[in-house]
Amino acid sequence: GAGVSQSPSNKVTEKGKDVELRCDPISGHTALYWYRQSLGQGLEFLIYFQGNSAPDKSGLPSDRFSAERTGGSVSTLTIQRTQQEDSAVYLCASSSRDRGLNEQFFGPGTRLTVL
């Protein structure tokens, strides 16, 4: 079956521009995560959606970052007024369980380069 998909796969933008990154989770998965992966760094948690509950935004690094999830499915991560330090791979993951170990299935990521 289809896995987690993300678009675009690559995005090059100029400093100060806004960008939108999209994530299509696995159908039926209630949980959705956004992570950022920089060179030599681990995955940095950004935000977590679970069903209709209020999202856990505790990982968002600044108010320039926001995310929404429409209809409990597709999610969009928006970065406003991008900075060069925002350059990274942005990974989305989804999972179907909310107890015990919830295996997260990752998408291929969006590689963002801010010039």
Place this chain on the structure above:
Amino acid sequence: QKEVEQDPGPLSVPEGAIVSLNCTYSNSAFQYFMWYRQYSRKGPELLMYTYSSGNKEDGRFTAQVDKSSKYISLFIRDSQPSDSATYLCAMSAPDYGQNFVFGPGTRLSVLP
């Protein structure tokens, strides 16, 4: 001190070698310990997980957790060139909700 430490490598070994990958951590509340494998330009995929302490074996892969030392390991026997990837450890604690803490990953190259 970071919550999870992992040698970034790169680690190069000949085909057939036994590989040992390790992570140390500082939070004694961690209960789930996971290893993810990430091929170049791909997202991570769950390789193995262990709950609390002990060993777990799956084919050529063995995961070990030593909670007293706050140390986890992944062993790969008879390594293959297809094992060449970045291996990330990840951990979770009950008070972290659904969030994992990831190590930076170790890049492994298995040379034919």
